[in-house]
Amino acid sequence: MSKHIIVGGGVYGAAVAWHLASRGEAVELIEAGTIASGASGGPGRRGVRANGRDYREIPLMVRARELWPGLHESLGTAPLYETMGxxxxxxxxxxxxxxxxxxxxxxxxxxxxxxxxxxxxxxxxxxxxxxxxxxxxxxGDGVAFHKTTTLAYADKARQAGAILREGVEAARLVATNGRVTALATTQGEEIPVEGKLMLFCNAGVKDLVAPWIDLPLWSRTFxxxxxxxxxxxxxxxxxxxxxxxxxxxxxxxxxxxxxxxxxxxxxxxxxxxxxxxxxxxxxxxxxxxxxxxxxxxxxxxxxxxHLEAECIDHIPIIDNLPGNEHVLYAAGWTGHGWAIAPAVAELMRDWVLEGRKPELLEPFAYGRFG
Ligand SMILES: Cc1cc2nc3c(=O)[nH]c(=O)nc-3n(C[C@H](O)[C@H](O)[C@H](O)COP(=O)(O)OP(=O)(O)OC[C@H]3O[C@@H](n4cnc5c(N)ncnc54)[C@H](O)[C@@H]3O)c2cc1C
Missing domain, CATH: 3.30.9.10 (D-Amino Acid Oxidase, subunit A, domain 2)
Known part of the structure; x- marks a missing residue:
């Protein structure tokens, strides 16, 4: 079975690792720091808000709202989400x-x-x-414990057989004639890419894909x-x-x-x-x-x-790398990527398993920039 590689142990990396591993896929995730040390970590709770959201993200929120109230049951934890309006x-x-x-x-x-x-x-x-x-x-809006949720996704991913490696940083994508074949780490390791390579490293995505595309993203703290x-x-x-x-x-x-x-x-x-x-x-x-x-x-x-990536038009870019349908990336959540994560993670799983980009993700293609 071809192994999928995920870069980034935030909510997206951890959730997709769980979804894929629990469907019997081989998954290895690398995280430069520790799980939930990026935007998916930190104090307090995150808003799970449809109100005021970009209209292209609302269909994702509709699905996320269905998932949030029962997510703790799927993850085997105490309640993670509270509806408060x-x-x-x-x-x-x-x-x-x-x-x-x-x-x-x-x-x-x-x-x-x-x-x-x-x-x-x-x-x-x-x-x-x-x-x-x-x-x-x-x-119907609410709040959720972000760090606990992300750690719970990661635990479930491990239980389902995914390998999660902390303290391992992706340095660059190794390519032959523009086609990605491996991932090089800062420690000199080369991880071959056999299945899909998924770049869910948020503020780290822009640099990794820079030899192919110049994403209109930047990073900042809130x-x-x-x-x-x-x-x-x-x-x-x-x-x-x-x-x-x-x-x-x-x-x-x-x-x-x-x-x-x-x-x-x-x-x-x-x-x-x-x-x-x-x-x-x-x-x-x-x-x-x-x-x-x-x-x-x-x-x-x-x-x-906790560093977050912002996108020039305030919605994320979710796509595959040009000429590399096996390399998927998602970044630029612009301070509101938490609420939709359970819905987007499901769709990323479907993209990997079914081999075609789900329609709900089309508005987030890089092609919107011309
Ligand atoms: C202070 C703050 C408040 C927010 N409030 C809300 C809110 O109320 N509602 C809402 O919907 N959203 C909110 N957000 C946004 C939301 O938290 C993020 O969009 C979401 O957590 C992003 O998840 P992620 O998995 O893409 O990124 P992250 O959680 O940042 O995970 C990416 C991981 O990749 C790792 N990494 C980076 N580069 C590399 C590399 N080269 N190799 C290996 N690993 C690497 C990082 O260490 C990090 O752990 C907020 C964000 C912040 C920072």
Missing amino acids: QIQLFEREIDLAPAEARAALQNRLGIESRVLSQSEVRELEPDVAPFIRGGLYCP LVAVSAPLVDNPVRHLVGHASRTLSLKREPDGRLMISGGRPGTWDAATRRGTPIQREVDLNVADAVAVYPSLEGLKIETADTD
Whole structure:
């Protein structure tokens, strides 16, 4: 049986390794660091949000929403996912029309959505500031434990017979006349590519495929600030904001997670990020502006250690390498690749097993760039 090679031990690598190994396929996964040390790791939980998502990703979210509630049963863990509803707040009149358009499109694509008036927002989120005029609400959205889920996928992959090797970094793809035949590691090993080679190494994909294509991607860290436990956490739902860089999640232990996409700095040599204090202060200031009772909030952890790849048009690129139908890659999730991972991983499995790209993945082809 031809062995498949996967590069990257984030949620995508681990989930696809499990899907393939449990179908009897031979799989070897290499990960430069440890499983879930990239964007799929770090503190808090990740938003599982259809609300405000690019319309091309909504069909993937519809499927992901079917999978998330029972995923822990398939993986043999405690519950990993919680439905809490997502509200994208707005405070400017100009944000009403886009919210209405989004609600209509999301409903048409199968995601229950509605625009909330000022008083309706207050019923769901009583502590928001008086200037919040409304919100776009998706009751079926939720949050999931990302690191635990990724580690659980990896454990299941191992149990199904996949080989997962940590501390092994892919250096380059070895090719003859443009056709990939092996994968060279930084330690000098050459791993022959017999089955499919799947590049799920997120921020590492661009460099590996550079001899073939120049992907319009770049990497950056996102700040996650986590508060000390709050006696009275005012945030009830997964909350975003139409015009502020702000995402708020209530953690089960009463902490508040503040994120939304503010940057940190990144050191490629150590693979570590450093938070920028001004960005932490701005993130907290936005949270306090929207929830005034958070005044005086203490941040215990500011994390920027998890690199993500962003794509120029804010949706991922999922394709095979030109001239190499056996080399698949997926990268450029742009800060929202978590929620759709269970659905995309299933589709990648189908692509490998059936030999043709699933239709739902077509919008993410490299060819969209001309
Ligand atoms: C702070 C933050 C908050 C986020 N919030 C959300 C959210 O609320 N909702 C949402 O949907 N999404 C969110 N995302 C995005 C989501 O987490 C990512 O899109 C998703 O986890 C990407 O998974 P992955 O497996 O592709 O990448 P990763 O988890 O980054 O895994 C890639 C792995 O490849 C390894 N690697 C890299 N180069 C090489 C190499 N050359 N050789 C071997 N291994 C290599 C890395 O070490 C890494 O472990 C967030 C991301 C971040 C960083």
